[in-house]
Amino acid sequence: MRLFAQLSWYFTREWRRYLGAVLLLILIAxxxxxxxxxxxxxxxxITQQHYSTAWLMKWVGLLVAIAVVVYLLRYVWRVLLFGASYQLAVxxxxxxxxxxSRQHPEFYLRHRTGDLMARATNDVDRVVFAAGEGVLTLVDSLVMGCVVLVVMSTQIxxxxxxxxxxxxxxxxxxxxRYGDQLHNRFKLAQAAFSSLNDRTQESLTSIRMIKAFGLEDRQSALFAADAQDTGAKNMRVARVDARFDPTIYIAIGMANLLAIGGGSWMVVNDTLTLGELTSFTMYLGLMIWPMLALAWMFNIVERGSAAYTRIRDMLxxxxxxxxxxxPVPEGRGTLSVAINNFVYPQAARPTLSAVHFTLQPGQMLGLCGPTGAGKTTVLSLIQRHFDVGDGAICFSDIPLPRLQLNAWRGRLAVVNQTPFLFSDTVANNIALGRPGASQAEIExxxxxxxxxxxxxxxPQGYDTEVGERGVMLSxxxxxxxxxxxxxxxxxxILILDDALSAVDGRTEHQILHNxxxxxxxxxxxxxxxxxxALTEASEILVLQHGQIAQRGDHDSLAAQPGxxxxxxxxxxxxxxxxxxxETDDDDDKEAHHA
Known part of the structure; x- marks a missing residue:
């Protein structure tokens, strides 16, 4: 039941829809x-007074009219109630x-893609189901149950x-008791489903590597283990789930047995008529749905509560x-970087130390050094994927943390080490940042x-579909x-993070010239x-062990030892x-022609 308290903000805002649906449910009851x-x-x-056929048809017509009205009202409340719950999903x-989209790389170090996808799909569906069907069953069971009890008590x-x-x-x-067990077990089952989702996502995105290394059987075994674990946890949920209906039916069966036994004794003793006992039995039959609905409500609400807890933790x-x-100052500005020390979250040692440089508008800075020297970290700090703990990065003398994040990143164009292409046309991939760009601008x-x-x-030029992650391109x-x-x-500001590594030397030279x-x-x-790629840079920084080991232009660095x-x-x-x-081949060809 805690889910209804957790979603009270939404119920309060959409009170008209929910109140309309509740009133219609009461009227239907x-x-x-x-x-x-x-x-x-x-x-x-019929048994006592022998009414005529016309009298009987009048009552039958009333029953038919009630059935039609109930059908129409049920349609309306479904639109109101489920429309509100689907809006919650959105x-x-x-x-x-x-x-x-607001999170930064540190967040994705802790959360895997498959788990995030599971929370955005499966968990949201459970919450929405509880906000729709859960409210329905709660209101329907309480209203119907209470009204039936009042009528049975006062009228019979x-x-x-x-x-x-x-x-x-x-x-x-x-x-x-079943509801508490279900909440805990379903939460574990959802976590297992997230792990299975992770395994599936990783296997599909790395299928080429898996085939190249001949790891199909190993990956299949790992997937089977995750699937078996998920199935086992869902089976534990199903075992609790399966106990609800038998418990309800046993209780209702006992209630019917007591009602018929006690009612028969009252008919024999003339304290109850046969028609009243028939009505009482039918009213008791109407209690079956409220009881089942109550159990079902506990079931879906506990599932929804467990799912909402996972979603809320993420939000x-x-x-x-x-x-x-x-706001970011208008016009071109000076970028100054003064990193005294930077340590990644949960890292033991600083990744960067004493990295200082200034870039004027129109200048080109080159970064190089051994693998792991800190080049990508410098670029990440400029993009504000992380903030500098000891030091400052400023644009036009304003520290980056004081600038609006989206506005600052709007001043940057970044090409990362591993390019990402969407499963779309070549033209749409190029125009990702400017969807309204003309074909001439794209070309x-x-x-x-x-x-x-x-x-x-x-095959289709700029209209060619590149496939998932650009699979058809080199x-x-x-x-x-x-x-x-x-x-x-x-x-x-254009940032190229080793973005020419897969390009041949001649093409690299042409791109740099452009x-x-x-x-x-x-x-x-x-x-x-x-x-x-750095020969034309205004200044080149050589990073080693997170520090600037050398700096200068290409000619000066090529002349000094290091x-x-x-x-x-x-x-x-x-x-x-x-x-x-190639030179040898050319010489052979020239000699042959001579």
């Missing part, structure tokens, strides 16, 4: 009391999605009513990064990203589509392992060796 009374009158009239899912015999209700208190105690998590209140940024010719070779094509998507935003023309007056930050010079020479040698077979 009252109308349903008429037929048993009419049947009792007809039975006594709002819960909107709140849930908004909560997920309160002594017989009391006798028939003797099994009910015992039944109520048992059902309450209650505040974002690690809070929104600021100040223009595709040319800047050196992917226009590749797109034209696709890694280099995905990266260049993501660059085109970022360029279309025309943002003030970016220099596009980026006049714009700030560009490039993180790369291939140092040829990681940058060693890596640049190694990459030049590697590129020369890659080109050598």
């Amino acid at each position: 009252i109308l349903q009391l008429v037929p048993p009374k009419v049947v009792g009158i007809v039975v006594d009239g 709002e819960l899912r909107e709140d849930f999605y908004r909560q997920l 015999s309160w002594q017989l009513t009391l006798l028939a209700l003797l099994p009910m208190p015992i039944m109520a105690i048992i059902i309450k 209650a998590e505040a974002p690690v990064v809070s929104d600021g209140s100040e 223009q940024v595709a040319k800047l990203a050196s992917v226009h010719e590749d797109i034209l070779r696709l 890694g280099g094509q995905k990266q260049r589509l993501s660059i085109a998507r970022a360029l279309l935003l025309e943002a003030e 970016l220099r023309q596009w980026g006049e007056g714009r700030t560009i930050i490039i993180s790369a392992h291939r140092l040829s 990681w940058y010079r060693d890596m640049y020479r190694y990459q030049q040698l590697e590129a020369a060796l890659d080109d050598e077979p």
Whole structure:
């Protein structure tokens, strides 16, 4: 029953719908009391007074009219009640999605995708079912049960009513106990379903790797284990669920036995007529639904309560990064970074220490260094995925935490290490940030990203469906589509996080040349392992162990001893060796022609 208190905010807001549905349910309950009374009158009239056929047809017509009215009223209350509950589903899912979109990487370190999907679908469905069917059964059972009891007690015999209700208190105690068991077991079952969802999602998204490593049997065994665990927990729920109906039917059977036994004795002793006993038995039959509805209500409300607890726990998590209140200053601005120390949540050691630099509008910053040196962390802090604990990042001398988060990110265009494409057309993937962009604008940024010719070779050109996660495209094509998507935003600051790693050297050179023309007056930050991508940078930072080991432009760093010079020479040698077979082939061809 705690779910109704938890959802009181929604019931209060939608009180007109719920009140209308409740009033109609009460009216229907009252109308349903008429037929048993009419049947009792007809039975006594036929057995005692021998009324005419016309008199009988009048009562039959009344029964038919009541049936039609009840049918129409049931239609109306369903529209009111279930319409309100479906609206609750929409709002819960909107709140849930908004909560997920506000969260930052730290949140997704703790929550897996399959679990989040289960809460947004299965758990919401349970809450909505309880807000619809639960309210229905609660009102219907209470109204019908109370009205029937009043009529049985006042119109027929309160002594017989009391006798028939003797099994009910015992039944109520048992059902309450079942409800508590159901709440706990269903919560465990939902958690198991989330784990199964996680396993399914991970298996489907990594199916290529699973096949490449020949892990089909192992993954199938893991999935079977999760499915078996989920099935076992749901079976425990079903065992409790299965106890409700037998308990109700036993109680109702005992009530009928006591009613018929006691009623027969009262008929024999002339304290009750046969018609009244017939009406009483029919009224007692009307009590079957309230009792079943009460048990069913406990069932679905406890399930809904367990599900709502899981949803509410997720909605209650505040974002690690809070929104600021100040608007981002108009025009181009200076980006200054002063990171004294930054430690990831639950990490033991700082990831970054003493990282300081300033970027003027129109400058290009290069970030390089060994794997794990902290390049991506610097870019994450600029995007405010996390806040700097010791230090500050400022734009136009305003610390980022004071700026409105959405407005600040609107100034950024980001291409991450692993590009993500939606299962849509090439054109729609490029125009993700600007859905209203024209075809000419889309093609223009595709040319800047050196992917226009590749797109034209696709079966339907820009209208080609790329498949889930861009499955039909190569890694280099995905990266260049993501660059085109970022360029279309025309943002003030462009961030490329190792976004050219899957592109060949010639294409990389062309893209960088295009970016220099596009980026006049714009700030560009490039993180790369291939140092040829940084040759045109205004300043290059070499990060090692989370600190700046070297800094300067390409020429100065290539001339001084250190990681940058060693890596640049190694990459030049590697590129020369890659080109050598082609050179040999060309020499052979020239000699042959000579």
